[in-house]
Amino acid sequence: MARSVTTRRKTVNTLAAWAIGLLIFFPILWTILTSFKTEAQAINDPPLFFFFDWTLENYAVVQERSNYMRYLWNSVIIAGGSTVLGLIIAVPAAWSMAFVPSKRTKDILMWMLSTKMLPAVGVLYPIYLVFIELGLLDTRVGLTIVLMLINLPIIVWMLYTYFKEIPGEILEAARMDGATLKEEILYILTPMAIPGIASTLLLNIILAWNEAFWTLNLTAAKAAPLTAFIASYSSPEGLFYAKLSAASTMAIAPILILGWFSQKQLVRGLTFGAVK
């Protein structure tokens, strides 16, 4: 009796959850489907779901007309570069805050967090001006630096919460056994820190890849990443749904895949360790 009730409940739960999950996912599914249609099929009424002539034509057209690869490459360089640069700067900082805490460590962490709260639009013109002065406008270097800076607080925080979980006793034991600082970092800390660093890397690539304020305002043609490329579809000519879908699918696919790997880290990273 009890068992049949739970099975029924489980069935109801499953049906409800799948229905809602598919509903929420539907816009993405629809975009992916549309990217394989012809432009005429894309706006067909009634809408075509699975039974249409699947074609890869749009992907070829998008690449040919707009030089899609260049935008993709810009995104890869800017997102990857800003994350790696951020890690290089943040790892020593987070390491020292986690293992050699002082009275001011907490204040420094909180202050770093507060810089993340600064609304971008409030400093738009100064940054714009500095970029013009330094010749950084519409360059990948400039954008890489800005994205590194806006994500640096998150990187430091995430690393800090991970490093905090490494038990200090292990370090002390190593020191007792006569390990030097270099050996301590190389053989004990690094292996234990790698999972945390990897998660931080993953989440920050996602954040940098999707950043759409600075990438839209500080780039034109040369350094524009995918966010800006997609935005250029907001004033299109002629039929473009299938091409928009193909471009969108290519822009989100790599991040969707990375994102599914980083669900757990997402919570920790975006709540600054307040929810784990």
Add this chain to the structure above:
Amino acid sequence: MATQHSRSAARFMMAPAVILLLGWMLIPLTMTLMFSFKKYLPLRGGDLGWVGFDNYVRFVSSSAFWPSVQTTLIIVGGVLLITIIFGVLLSILLDQPMWGQGIVRILVIAPFFVMPTVSALVWKNMFMDPVNGLFAHLWKAFGAQPIEWLSDLSLFSIILIVSWQWLPFATLILLTAIQSLDSEQLEAAEMDGAPPLSRFAFIILPHLSRAITIVVLIQTIFLLAIFAEIFVTTSGAFGTRTLTYLIYQRVLESQNVGLGSAGGVYAIILANIVAIFLMRIVGKNLDT
């Protein structure tokens, strides 16, 4: 047990991050503050000298100001309401035993990873377009007149798009919080005959209150700054000009830097008010 030596090493290791963030914060902030007290029109005469609090007064008294505050509040409030209510319900549902939980989770979280320009354009064209959009097809199928979503229901449409992007975030965090709830407590309540609704109101909801507060604060900070969603859908037309967008227009479109910077200072103050509450919670967590 840190020695003097390791302390100075620690300080040295922290220095690059601290100096960079200090520069990133102080330099532009000082410039924004300075511009806000100047009449500064880069394309029409450049720096025209100090004007005191003129820009601050003019920004607030311009006819666009109060509507933009109202728009901002409606969008932020609307998105918060939708994402929290549905986030709580969805996280409770996802916490139940079911088949294919992992896959459903992935489906629900996916929108968060879609870049803002993509989600805004996909919704604008493929769903909300009054001629070829999916909603228009749906409305016509029922013999109704298709809705001009982004002009007639512009605010609702933006709220819908942004909620779709942020619902996964709220759900994911609330789900994480629910999973930390002691299931024995719920079972005990069930055995004592507490109906589902009271179990929800007296056990689940209080347990979630901290997570909900965090979601509200973090989302508020991000939502106050939404830009791309408005940029590619309405460009601020049809009553969708938020405070952020108004400042952007003053600064980059009409190149009135003084006025825009005064607006920027208002935005910074507003964000800081929210930030203080968030930091208090995060800071408390840091002690434990």
